[in-house]
Amino acid sequence: MAAFQFKWLWCNKCQGLAYAGYSAPGICPAGGRHDHTGSIRYFILHDAPEAFGQDNWRWCNKCQGLAYAGNSSLGPCPAGGIHDHSGSANYKLGLLNSWPPRSDYQDNWRWCNKCQGLAYAGNAYPGACPAGGEHDHNGSGDYALTTNMGSNAPNAQDNWQWCNKCQVLAYAGDSSPGACSAGGTHDHQGSADYALAHDLGATAPIYQDGWRWCNKCKGLVASAVGACSAGGTHDQPRSYNYGLYHDTPTHNNEQSNWRWCSKCQGLAYTINAVGPCPAGGAHDTSRSYNYRLDIWAT
Ligand SMILES: [Zn+2]
Ligand SMILES: [Zn+2]
C-alpha cells in the first residue's frame, strides 16, 4: 500500500538523507555517526503505484542512508563494503517539475554518482562521500522531498507520537520528549505519525474537544487535574483545543483503541501493555470512549 514514511532526516556532516527511527543514528562517511541536529522532517513515499516519480531508491540497513539501487553498482557504504538494501521498502522520489508536490517540499536533493546516495546540494559543502572526497552530483536530477503533509489540513497538527514505554500519546515536536512515567523520557521508537484536529468548532456527537497539550509531560490530556509524569499536575496554558473522534468505523490510515485514563487524564493506546500511569499502577481506561487517531505516515 502506498504510504509515506517519516523519521527521515538530513545529516549536517555528510549532507545525506538517513533514517533516524532507531535508537542510534547510522554510520556517517564523515566519521562517527550521522548528526541530525538542525534537520527538518522529511516524508518519503514508498511502494507507490503512481506512474510519476522515480522508484528503486532503497534504505541501507548498515548506514541508514537512502541510495539509488537501479545501477550496476550499489555504491560504497560508510559502514564498510557496499550498501545492503535487504529489508528495504521501494522508495519513490519526485523530480522537480515532473512531480505534483503533495504539499510543501524542499528541492535541491541530488544523487551522487560515486556512492549512489541522496544528499542535499543546497549548502556550500557537498558533504563527505563514502567513495572518498566529496559527493559528486553530476548527472543528477533535482529531487523534491515532502516536508509537510498538512498543507491541505490547516486545522490539524501532526508529530504526535505513541510512547512505547508508558503507551500515552505525546507531542514529539517540542524541545524535549517529556518525562515518562516509566522513567526517563518518552520513547517514540516504533510510533506512527499521528495528526490531531484542533479548534474545529465542530459539535458532532462523535467529536469531543477540550483536549489539551501539557507542556511539562508533552502528553495530550483531557484535564489539568491528572497526575503528570513530570511531577505535580498537568500544565496546559499554551495549548490548542484538540478534538478527538470516537466510536466510529475505522478506515485506512486511522487507528482506534486509544482510550482516556481516568487517573492521569492522558490518552493511552490499549492494545499492548497498559503502561505505567503517573498516578501509580496501570492506566485505568475502563470508563473511556474508543478514540481513533489519523495516521499521516508510519
Ligand atoms: Zn552523515
Ligand atoms: Zn550503506
Ligand SMILES: [Zn+2]
Ligand atoms: Zn557520494
Ligand SMILES: [Zn+2]
Ligand atoms: Zn512515556
Ligand SMILES: [Zn+2]
Ligand atoms: Zn503533564
